[in-house]
Amino acid sequence: MEKIVNEGSPLEEERKENIDENLEMKKENIEENNEENISQDASCPQEDIEENDDDNEILFNLKEENSRLNSELEALKDRLLRLNAEYDNYRKRTSKEKEGIYDDACEDILKNILPVLDNLERAVSAEGDVDDLKKGIEMTLRQFYDALEKLQVEEISTEGEFDPNWHNAVMHMEDDNYGTNQVAEVFQKGYKRGDKVIRYSMVKVAN
Numbered sequence: 001m002e003k004i005v006n007e008g009s010p011l012e013e014e015r016k017e018n019i020d021e022n023l024e025m026k027k028e029n030i031e032e033n034n035e036e037n038i039s040q041d042a043s044c045p046q047e048d049i050e051e052n053d054d055d056n057e058i059l060f061n062l063k064e065e066n067s068r069l070n071s072e073l074e075a076l077k078d079r080l081l082r083l084n085a086e087y088d089n090y091r092k093r094t095s096k097e098k099e100g101i102y103d104d105a106c107e108d109i110l111k112n113i114l115p116v117l118d119n120l121e122r123a124v125s126a127e128g129d130v131d132d133l134k135k136g137i138e139m140t141l142r143q144f145y146d147a148l149e150k151l152q153v154e155e156i157s158t159e160g161e162f163d164p165n166w167h168n169a170v171m172h173m174e175d176d177n178y179g180t181n182q183v184a185e186v187f188q189k190g191y192k193r194g195d196k197v198i199r200y201s202m203v204k205v206a207n
Contacts, residue, residue, distance in 0.1 A: 112147035116140060148191070156190035156201045158183045166190060168200040178206035 123136040156166045162181050170187065178184050183203045190201030
């Protein structure tokens with residue numbers, strides 16, 4: 001049989017206080033749980049966001065660096081192509097210039113040599129005695145020497161001692177009539193233009 005509690009009695013007041021305390025405790029527990037859940041839910045996404053931001057920044061920097069390197073590579077390729085084209089043009093131009101210089105040099109030489117050839121041909125077809133032929137040859141030689149002088153070509157001297165810079169020794173002999181290392185005989189004359197040897201003098205050297 002249930003115990004009847006009158007409203008306003010001490011038992012009723014105590015019962016209400018217990019109920020209120022239980023409700024308050026449950027409320028506090030619920031609030032604490034909610035705060036923890038909110039804190040956890042809030043902290044995890046924040047860390048993820050920060051990590052994502054770092055990854056995005058690294059990816060952005062890598063893309064920027066890749067773009068910069070590609071630009072530099074393209075610039076280097078373009079520069080290399082230009083240099084290659086310029087070098088090819090330079091090579092062709094210098095080759096053509098060298099051919100032109102060589103042709104001009106040959107032309108200058110031939111202009112001075114051809115008159116000598118003309119005189120030799122006249123001497124062959126001319127009639128006369130030995131003295132006339134000799135005079136004709138001497139005149140042709142003088143003309144040839146004049147042509148060499150115009151071309152600044154001169155004979156290499158063989159007087160004095162042997163000099164390997166100008167002479168080519170093909171024979172050697174012992175003779176007291178000559179000094180040491182002296183040119184004793186010339187087999188073939190040598191010629192030079194300035195300091196450049198065109199043909200070495202072929203000589204015999206004594207002692």
